[in-house]
Amino acid sequence: MDLLSKSPVKMAIIDLWGGIECSCNRVGEQFFDQLSRNGHRDRISDLDLFASLGIKKLRYPVLWEHVAPQSLDQPDWSWSDERLHRLQELRIEPILGLVHHGSGPAYTNLTNANFAPLLAQYAGMVAARYPWANYYTPVNEPLTTARFSGLYGLWYPHGTSDKEFIRALLNQLKGTKMAMQAIRQVNPNAQLIQTEDLGQTHSTSLLAYQAAFENERRWLSFDLLCGKVTPAHKLYKYLIKSGATPEELLEFEQTPLPPDIFGINHYITSERYLDEHLTLFPLHTHGSNGRHKYADVEAVRVKGIERAGIKTLLQEVWQRYQAPIAITEAHLGCTREEQMRWFMEVWETATDLKNSGVNCLAVTAWALLGSYDWNSLLTRNNGFYENGIFDLRIGDQPWPTALVPMLQSLSNTGKYHHDVLQHKGWWDREERYAYSHGEKYIAKPTHKPILDKNQRPLLITGGTGTLAKAFARICRDRGLSYVSLTRKQLDIANPASVEAAISQYNPWAVINTAGYVRVDDAEKDPEKCYRENTKGPVILAEVCREKNIQFLTFSSDLVFDGEKAEPYTEEDTPTPRNVYGNSKALAESRILKILPDALIIRTSAFFSSWDRYNFVYFALKSFLQGAPFVAANDVKITATYVPDLVHTALDLLIDRANGIWHLTNQGSYTWAELARLVANVALLKNVVIQEQPVSVFHLPAYRPKNSVLQSSRIRLMPSIEDALHRCIPALMQELLKQKEVIDQDVDVLETEENLNRKLSG
Ligand SMILES: NC(=O)C1=CN([C@@H]2O[C@H](COP(=O)(O)OP(=O)(O)OC[C@H]3O[C@@H](n4cnc5c(N)ncnc54)[C@H](OP(=O)(O)O)[C@@H]3O)[C@@H](O)[C@H]2O)C=CC1
Numbered sequence: 001m002d003l004l005s006k007s008p009v010k011m012a013i014i015d016l017w018g019g020i021e022c023s024c025n026r027v028g029e030q031f032f033d034q035l036s037r038n039g040h041r042d043r044i045s046d047l048d049l050f051a052s053l054g055i056k057k058l059r060y061p062v063l064w065e066h067v068a069p070q071s072l073d074q075p076d077w078s079w080s081d082e083r084l085h086r087l088q089e090l091r092i093e094p095i096l097g098l099v100h101h102g103s104g105p106a107y108t109n110l111t112n113a114n115f116a117p118l119l120a121q122y123a124g125m126v127a128a129r130y131p132w133a134n135y136y137t138p139v140n141e142p143l144t145t146a147r148f149s150g151l152y153g154l155w156y157p158h159g160t161s162d163k164e165f166i167r168a169l170l171n172q173l174k175g176t177k178m179a180m181q182a183i184r185q186v187n188p189n190a191q192l193i194q195t196e197d198l199g200q201t202h203s204t205s206l207l208a209y210q211a212a213f214e215n216e217r218r219w220l221s222f223d224l225l226c227g228k229v230t231p232a233h234k235l236y237k238y239l240i241k242s243g244a245t246p247e248e249l250l251e252f253e254q255t256p257l258p259p260d261i262f263g264i265n266h267y268i269t270s271e272r273y274l275d276e277h278l279t280l281f282p283l284h285t286h287g288s289n290g291r292h293k294y295a296d297v298e299a300v301r302v303k304g305i306e307r308a309g310i311k312t313l314l315q316e317v318w319q320r321y322q323a324p325i326a327i328t329e330a331h332l333g334c335t336r337e338e339q340m341r342w343f344m345e346v347w348e349t350a351t352d353l354k355n356s357g358v359n360c361l362a363v364t365a366w367a368l369l370g371s372y373d374w375n376s377l378l379t380r381n382n383g384f385y386e387n388g389i390f391d392l393r394i395g396d397q398p399w400p401t402a403l404v405p406m407l408q409s410l411s412n413t414g415k416y417h418h419d420v421l422q423h424k425g426w427w428d429r430e431e432r433y434a435y436s437h438g439e440k441y442i443a444k445p446t447h448k449p450i451l452d453k454n455q456r457p458l459l460i461t462g463g464t465g466t467l468a469k470a471f472a473r474i475c476r477d478r479g480l481s482y483v484s485l486t487r488k489q490l491d492i493a494n495p496a497s498v499e500a501a502i503s504q505y506n507p508w509a510v511i512n513t514a515g516y517v518r519v520d521d522a523e524k525d526p527e528k529c530y531r532e533n534t535k536g537p538v539i540l541a542e543v544c545r546e547k548n549i550q551f552l553t554f555s556s557d558l559v560f561d562g563e564k565a566e567p568y569t570e571e572d573t574p575t576p577r578n579v580y581g582n583s584k585a586l587a588e589s590r591i592l593k594i595l596p597d598a599l600i601i602r603t604s605a606f607f608s609s610w611d612r613y614n615f616v617y618f619a620l621k622s623f624l625q626g627a628p629f630v631a632a633n634d635v636k637i638t639a640t641y642v643p644d645l646v647h648t649a650l651d652l653l654i655d656r657a658n659g660i661w662h663l664t665n666q667g668s669y670t671w672a673e674l675a676r677l678v679a680n681v682a683l684l685k686n687v688v689i690q691e692q693p694v695s696v697f698h699l700p701a702y703r704p705k706n707s708v709l710q711s712s713r714i715r716l717m718p719s720i721e722d723a724l725h726r727c728i729p730a731l732m733q734e735l736l737k738q739k740e741v742i743d744q745d746v747d748v749l750e751t752e753e754n755l756n757r758k759l760s761g
């Protein structure tokens with residue numbers, strides 16, 4: 001047998017690199033510093049976590065603004081010495097970043113002629129300090145930084161003209177060339193990995209000229225460094241008109257310093273769409289180029305626009321420069337499975353290109369620790385956090401998300417399988433659209449469940465229940481294959497019924513939302529309550545253990561007796577004082593004995609606009625009816641917005657979290673205080689809330705005076721007030737449709753028209 005012809009073609013494995021979001025941009029006199037925000041500045045142990053991913057190289061900051069903030073004569077190398085030494089021990093090759101969306105220390109800035117020579121001086125000092133370092137990105141994304149600092153006025157020196165934009169760009173690129181020359185004085189083998197954000201601009205026919213301009217401009221950093229900007233270059237005249245001198249352009253042409261590796265940073269938002277039909281687009285997307293006013297939106301949201309996508313863009317880089325390429329930033333701020341799908345798409349594309357002859361070296365898992373406030377383009381400290389490969393909102397150390405085992409497998413074998421990857425990412429699904437090319441876009445919500453026979457689904461029990469319906473809805477939105485079974489289809493307390501359903505659907509995880517939730521009825525119907533809340537979940541746990549299936553189930557704040565003055569955390573021992581609470585506490589301990597990997601989420605007091613059996617709905621309905629609302633003022637709880645609970649539970653499940661977790665929205669209120677907050681958020685005046693001790697309700701089941709849940713493990717659930725602002729507009733719409741609930745006393749007109757305007761902000 002001729003082995004050669006038979007042996008399968010050995011697929012090349014590209015390298016996995018990593019990188020920390022380390023922007024240090026200046027806005028006015030304030031520096032926005034990601035390394036301080038993500039705590040890496042004080043947590044060297046992160047480097048060991050990064051090493052565990054199997055990364056070969058790490059984009060690592062030795063920022064000018066950090067080492068020499070006052071002057072180049074007083075550098076402080078202590079931080080970078082310690083870190084680079086540790087990287088050497090960990091055999092991780094650093095790619096040293098000297099300026100990352102910054103304008104340099106306060107004694108320079110992007111439009112200052114001293115920027116380039118001072119940067120070169122700093123770079124020479126870095127190379128002298130770390131002569132063994134072989135890879136450098138002196139300035140990350142000079143074009144993006146020049147746009148934000150010289151054209152859009154967002155970052156220092158806040159320029160808003162082509163002149164300032166081009167000056168900022170040329171100074172960064174001159175600085176890059178001089179920096180590499182200074183570095184190569186010390187280490188002649190030092191390589192330049194020049195990074196740039198790469199996208200493509202699409203448009204209406206009227207704005208095709210602007211799109212063409214932007215599609216040429218995107219190459220400027222690379223073209224200038226490669227000496228391609230000759231008088232024949234399409235943007236040569238624009239550069240001269242914008243203040244570049246023929247001499248300085250000639251110098252770029254005659255002394256090129258091409259990147260050794262072209263670093264491509266590509267985001268789902270990198271591709272843009274320009275459209276002059278302003279009325280079709282929200283105000284915040286409107287802008288102008290001084291000639292036309294138009295909206296600038298993500299092309300991925302526009303129906304009728306064929307995006308180039310990462311493959312085509314990388315092929316364009318290869319055709320244009322015929323040089324080694326690496327994806328130097330692959331990151332998507334989104335839910336867990338979407339982050340995994342995005343990275344896998346970029347990884348597989350780069351691998352295919354490599355195997356089709358494009359010299360694609362690596363993909364960089366970017367923002368390993370996540371990033372802060374990119375939704376305000378790093379101009380505000382609002383604490384808006386996007387997790388990365390590690391999530392900083394879980395645990396007291398960076399929490400390894402489901403992307404960690406994925407990257408470990410990719411760096412090892414180039415391959416990885418997870419059931420959530422079998423589905424298209426939102427960027428390829430119909431529901432991504434918000435606009436249409438040249439006409440108003442009418443969304444067509446898709447309600448069909450996602451069950452694809454090639455995918456192992458999530459199996460949701462208790463299908464007719466509040467939580468089950470919310471899981472189904474959100475699984476659809478997240479493209480997660482699922483099957484939701486009602487009691488009739490799957491009785492969790494009947495072993496045969498459980499075996500049958502699990503063999504039929506072969507789920508990768510079981511989400512048990514089934515249960516007996518009538519707390520007061522349970523006092524006189526304990527057997528049924530223990531059957532649904534204890535026996536059932538234990539049977540599910542046993543079968544999941546046997547079949548090596550993940551298991552998520554829900555418990556309650558009512559496992560506690562409320563005697564404690566402070567909030568209850570996961571460390572507190574359950575002390576139930578009613579049948580319902582006891583049934584839940586019993587289930588928790590038995591399940592964790594059987595299946596320590598089970599994920600048990602304790603939560604409390606649901607509210608959402610997707611059901612009518614919750615306290616917020618009752619209160620709002622009473623207020624609109626002008627009826628007095630009686631609320632207990634001696635029972636303190638934490639309330640839970642069901643959509644937030646479901647999203648976080650799914651992320652924890654995909655991350656293979658286990659044990660007991662407290663998941664409620666942040667904040668604690670008495671029921672009376674919660675009712676008042678509801679009225680305030682709904683902007684309802686003249687409501688009557690009668691504050692009474694809970695005893696007036698004569699509830700058969702004991703209610704703890706304090707069942708406030710707090711988590712010592714997770715800090716990502718939004719506040720109750722924030723959730724009410726997202727819940728109440730839809731709930732009001734729902735209620736205002738019910739004519740009978742309207743009472744003149746509460747200014748209905750105010751309510752309907754103005755309220756929705758105010759509530760939707
Ligand atoms: N609601 C809340 O505020 C809180 C709820 N929880 C917990 O969250 C989970 C979901 O609660 P929620 O959605 O509000 O409850 P619902 O009452 O809305 O839903 C419970 C579902 O479980 C089903 N069910 C009950 N027993 C079985 C069984 N043996 N086999 C299959 N299905 C069964 C019920 O079916 P059927 O309609 O046929 O009875 C119902 O569809 C429960 O475990 C609850 O204890 C925790 C804290 C707060």
Ligand SMILES: Cc1cn([C@H]2C[C@H](O)[C@@H](COP(=O)(O)OP(=O)(O)O[C@H]3O[C@@H](C)C(=O)[C@@H](O)[C@H]3O)O2)c(=O)[nH]c1=O
Pocket residue numbers: 517518519520555556557558603604605606615618629630631632635671672694697703
């Ligand atoms: C309806 C209503 C309730 N309340 C207060 C009093 C009392 O403490 C509590 C009782 O209401 P409920 O019966 O809805 O809540 P309760 O049964 O206590 O709710 C529980 O449901 C189970 C399933 C859980 O697991 C718990 O987390 C919790 O949410 O609400 C008022 O103050 N005013 C009202 O109008």
